[in-house]
Amino acid sequence: MIQIGLVGNPNSGKSSLFNALTGLNQKVGNFPGVTVDKKTGICDLGEQQKATLIDLPGTYSLYPKRGDEWVTYQVLMGQDKEVKLDMLILLADASNLKRNLLFVSQIIDLKIPVIVALTMMDLARSKGIEVDLEGLERELGVPVVAVNPRKSKGIPQLKKVMAATAKGQYKAPAFDFIANHELAAGAVSEVKQLVPGLSDYKAIHYLINHESFELGAGLQEKIEGAEKNHAFNPTKTQAEEILQRYARIKTIMGQTVAEPDPLHKTILTDKLDSILLHRVWGYLILLGVLFLLFQSVFLIAQYPMDAIETSFGALGSWLGEVLPATWWSDLLINGIVAGLGGIVIFVPQIMILFGLITVLEDTGYMARISFLTDKLMRKVGLNGKSVMPMISAFACAVPAIMSARNIENKKERLLTILVTPLMSCSARLPVYTILIALVIPQKMIGGIVSLQGLVMMGLYLLGIVLAMAISWIAKWFIQNKDKSFFILELPMYRAPRWKNIFTTMIQKAQIFVFEAGKVIMVISLLLWAMSSYGPGDRMAQVETEFAAKKAAQPEALEELEKAEASAKLANSYAGILGKAIEPAIEPLGYDWKIGIALITSFAAREVFVGTMATLYSVGDSDDESGLLLREKMQQEKKSDGSPVYSLATGLSLMVFYLLAMQCMSTLAIVKRETRSWKWPMIQLAYMTALAYVMSWLVYTIAS
The missing domain is CATH 3.40.50.300 (P-loop containing nucleotide triphosphate hydrolases)
Incomplete structure (x- = not known):
C-alpha cells in the first residue's frame, strides 16, 4: 500500500x-x-x-x-x-x-x-x-x-x-527548477555530506529549520557548524530563492498561459464584492442574511415539527389506551416514546439551519463575513479569522474551537476559544424552540415577519454582542505583545452544490439523532426511573394519604388522582433533587422541575426538552396523557396559581441557556486545545456567573 x-x-x-x-x-x-x-x-x-x-x-x-x-x-x-x-x-x-x-x-x-x-x-x-x-x-x-x-x-x-x-513510469525531475546549489554552495555541500540523499533544496531547508527536526544532538551541532563556517544567511537565501523562482515562473507563464488585459474585464466576483463588502451596505446585507436565516428556520420548519409533535402525542395516547397499566407500559410511553419525541421533533430545524449555513459556505459568502468583520473584531482583541470559528459554533462549539488552530496569534486564539461557546449552537435550538413557542405569541408583524423568528434572531445576536464584550474585557488580562495580520484569500462566488447541501443536512440530522439522541434517551430513561420511584417511606405515605382522601371524597376522584401523580413526582428521587436546588434558582423564576433540567443539561443542552417530556409524562394523570408537551407546560401552575412558564420565566430561561456552559464536551475540547485545566475552569466559572446574573436581570425587568 x-x-x-x-x-x-x-x-x-x-x-x-x-x-x-x-x-x-x-x-x-x-x-x-x-x-x-x-x-x-x-x-x-x-x-x-x-x-x-x-x-x-x-x-x-x-x-x-x-x-x-x-x-x-x-x-x-x-x-x-x-x-x-x-x-x-x-x-x-x-x-x-x-x-x-x-x-x-x-x-x-x-x-x-x-x-x-x-x-x-x-x-x-x-x-x-x-x-x-x-x-x-x-x-x-x-x-x-x-x-x-x-x-x-x-x-x-x-x-x-x-x-x-x-509503477515508476513518472519520476521526480532530474533537473532543479532553479539553481538551488548556487544559493549557498559551501553550506549545501557540507549538509549533503552530513545527511546523504538530500536534494540541494532540501539541504537549504535543513540549514534554515534544522532546530525543528529530530536529528540528534551531534548532527544538530554539525549543521549549526556548517552555517557558521559558510556565514549562511537564511533570510537572504530565502529572499534570493523566491526572486529566482518568480523570474522562472514569469518565463513559463509567458510560454504556456494566455491572459487577458487585467483592466479589460471586471468579473462578476468583483462586481458583487463592491456591494457585499461595502463599508455601509455590506453590514446591512449581512444583517439581512442573518434575519432571513432565522426566519427560515422557524417558518419552514413549523409544519413538519407540528406534524411530528402531533404524531408522537397521538402515539402516546393510543399506547396508553391499548396497553395494560404496568411498570413496563409506563416505561415505554413516558420514558421511551416521550424521549424519542423530544429528539425527532427538532430534526427539521437542525436540517434547515445546517443546509442554509452550507449554502453560505458553498457560495463563498462565509469568507466575506470574516473579511467584513475584521475591523470590528480587532477592537475587541480578535481578528477576522476569529469569525469562522464563531460562525461554525452556531452548529457546534467543539469543532469550532478546534478550527481556531488557524489563528497564528496565541492571544487572539485563546480569546476566540474563551468566547466561542457563547454562540448559540444547534444544541440550544430545541430549548429556544420550545420556550419561544410557550411564551411568545405566534404573531406576524406586517403580515410577513414572524415575531417568534425575531426573538430567535435576538438570542443569536445577544450571544454575539456578549462574546465581543467578554473578549474586550479579557484582552486586558491576557498578555501577549505579538503583532497579528489578517490575510485572507477570498474564494470566487459559485453556485451552491445542492447535492453537497442535502448530504450535509442528512449527515447532521443523523449525528443529532444518533449521537445527541443516545445521550437524550439514556438520560430520559434514567429520569423516568428517578421520577417514578422514591424513598419507600415517602411514597408509601403519599399513597396512604390519597387512599384516605379518595375514600372520603369519591366524587373528586379525578382531581385527587391528578394531585396524587404530582405528589408522587415531588417525592421521587428526581423531585428531592430538584427541591434541594430550588432555593438557588427561585430568584430566576424557576421551579424544581426546571432545576432538574438544568442539572441534566450539563451532559448536553438539548437534554432539556427530553427532561421536560419525561417529567411531565410521569406526572400526568390519565386525562392529560394525550396532551402535547407544550400544552402540558402551559398548564403547569405554581403554588399561588400563577403559570410557571410566564413571559418573564421563559425569557430568563432562554438567556440562561444562551450563556451557561452546559456542555461537558466543550470543556473537554478546551482543555485539549489549551493543554491546561485552567482555561476550561475559568470558562465554566465566568459563563455560569454571567448566565445567573443576566437571567436574574431579565426575570426582574420582565416581571
Missing part, C-alpha cells in the same frame, strides 16, 4: 478532490503530538492497486507560519515518523496560476514524484485565461492533469497517472 500526499494552497479544491478520490473510505485522526486533523482515505487506482491518500493541511509555500502549515512541512521534509510519502498530488488553481506555481516549484525541487492537478479551469476560462497543459507539463517536467472534483471530471485520467507514477 503506497502513501500519497495531497497538498496545495488553501481554497484550491483539495477537500473536494480528496472526497472524489476516496469516496466513503475515509477516517479522521490527529497527527502525532499536535491537535491538527489527519484525514486519510483509501483510493483505488485499478489493477488491484490501492493507495493511502493523506490530506495535508493547506499551505502557500515551504516557509510555514501556522501550526497546521508546520505539520505539512514536517511531512514533506520526511520528519513525520508515521507518514512516509511515495508521491504527491499537488493542486494548483488555474485561475491564480502564478501564485500557485511558487509552491509547485518548491515541491519539484524536493525530488518527490509529483503530479500537478490543475483545478478551477472553468473559472480560468471565465476570466479569459487559457492554459497550454502540454506546454506546462513540458516546462515543469512533471505530469499535469486538469480536474474538476466538484463535477468528478478528470478523475479517471488522474488515477491513470497516479497508477503510472506508482
Whole structure:
C-alpha cells in the first residue's frame, strides 16, 4: 500500500478532490503530538492497486507560519515518523496560476514524484485565461492533469497517472527548477555530506529549520557548524530563492498561459464584492442574511415539527389506551416514546439551519463575513479569522474551537476559544424552540415577519454582542505583545452544490439523532426511573394519604388522582433533587422541575426538552396523557396559581441557556486545545456567573 500526499494552497479544491478520490473510505485522526486533523482515505487506482491518500493541511509555500502549515512541512521534509510519502498530488488553481506555481516549484525541487492537478479551469476560462497543459507539463517536467472534483471530471485520467507514477513510469525531475546549489554552495555541500540523499533544496531547508527536526544532538551541532563556517544567511537565501523562482515562473507563464488585459474585464466576483463588502451596505446585507436565516428556520420548519409533535402525542395516547397499566407500559410511553419525541421533533430545524449555513459556505459568502468583520473584531482583541470559528459554533462549539488552530496569534486564539461557546449552537435550538413557542405569541408583524423568528434572531445576536464584550474585557488580562495580520484569500462566488447541501443536512440530522439522541434517551430513561420511584417511606405515605382522601371524597376522584401523580413526582428521587436546588434558582423564576433540567443539561443542552417530556409524562394523570408537551407546560401552575412558564420565566430561561456552559464536551475540547485545566475552569466559572446574573436581570425587568 503506497502513501500519497495531497497538498496545495488553501481554497484550491483539495477537500473536494480528496472526497472524489476516496469516496466513503475515509477516517479522521490527529497527527502525532499536535491537535491538527489527519484525514486519510483509501483510493483505488485499478489493477488491484490501492493507495493511502493523506490530506495535508493547506499551505502557500515551504516557509510555514501556522501550526497546521508546520505539520505539512514536517511531512514533506520526511520528519513525520508515521507518514512516509511515495508521491504527491499537488493542486494548483488555474485561475491564480502564478501564485500557485511558487509552491509547485518548491515541491519539484524536493525530488518527490509529483503530479500537478490543475483545478478551477472553468473559472480560468471565465476570466479569459487559457492554459497550454502540454506546454506546462513540458516546462515543469512533471505530469499535469486538469480536474474538476466538484463535477468528478478528470478523475479517471488522474488515477491513470497516479497508477503510472506508482509503477515508476513518472519520476521526480532530474533537473532543479532553479539553481538551488548556487544559493549557498559551501553550506549545501557540507549538509549533503552530513545527511546523504538530500536534494540541494532540501539541504537549504535543513540549514534554515534544522532546530525543528529530530536529528540528534551531534548532527544538530554539525549543521549549526556548517552555517557558521559558510556565514549562511537564511533570510537572504530565502529572499534570493523566491526572486529566482518568480523570474522562472514569469518565463513559463509567458510560454504556456494566455491572459487577458487585467483592466479589460471586471468579473462578476468583483462586481458583487463592491456591494457585499461595502463599508455601509455590506453590514446591512449581512444583517439581512442573518434575519432571513432565522426566519427560515422557524417558518419552514413549523409544519413538519407540528406534524411530528402531533404524531408522537397521538402515539402516546393510543399506547396508553391499548396497553395494560404496568411498570413496563409506563416505561415505554413516558420514558421511551416521550424521549424519542423530544429528539425527532427538532430534526427539521437542525436540517434547515445546517443546509442554509452550507449554502453560505458553498457560495463563498462565509469568507466575506470574516473579511467584513475584521475591523470590528480587532477592537475587541480578535481578528477576522476569529469569525469562522464563531460562525461554525452556531452548529457546534467543539469543532469550532478546534478550527481556531488557524489563528497564528496565541492571544487572539485563546480569546476566540474563551468566547466561542457563547454562540448559540444547534444544541440550544430545541430549548429556544420550545420556550419561544410557550411564551411568545405566534404573531406576524406586517403580515410577513414572524415575531417568534425575531426573538430567535435576538438570542443569536445577544450571544454575539456578549462574546465581543467578554473578549474586550479579557484582552486586558491576557498578555501577549505579538503583532497579528489578517490575510485572507477570498474564494470566487459559485453556485451552491445542492447535492453537497442535502448530504450535509442528512449527515447532521443523523449525528443529532444518533449521537445527541443516545445521550437524550439514556438520560430520559434514567429520569423516568428517578421520577417514578422514591424513598419507600415517602411514597408509601403519599399513597396512604390519597387512599384516605379518595375514600372520603369519591366524587373528586379525578382531581385527587391528578394531585396524587404530582405528589408522587415531588417525592421521587428526581423531585428531592430538584427541591434541594430550588432555593438557588427561585430568584430566576424557576421551579424544581426546571432545576432538574438544568442539572441534566450539563451532559448536553438539548437534554432539556427530553427532561421536560419525561417529567411531565410521569406526572400526568390519565386525562392529560394525550396532551402535547407544550400544552402540558402551559398548564403547569405554581403554588399561588400563577403559570410557571410566564413571559418573564421563559425569557430568563432562554438567556440562561444562551450563556451557561452546559456542555461537558466543550470543556473537554478546551482543555485539549489549551493543554491546561485552567482555561476550561475559568470558562465554566465566568459563563455560569454571567448566565445567573443576566437571567436574574431579565426575570426582574420582565416581571
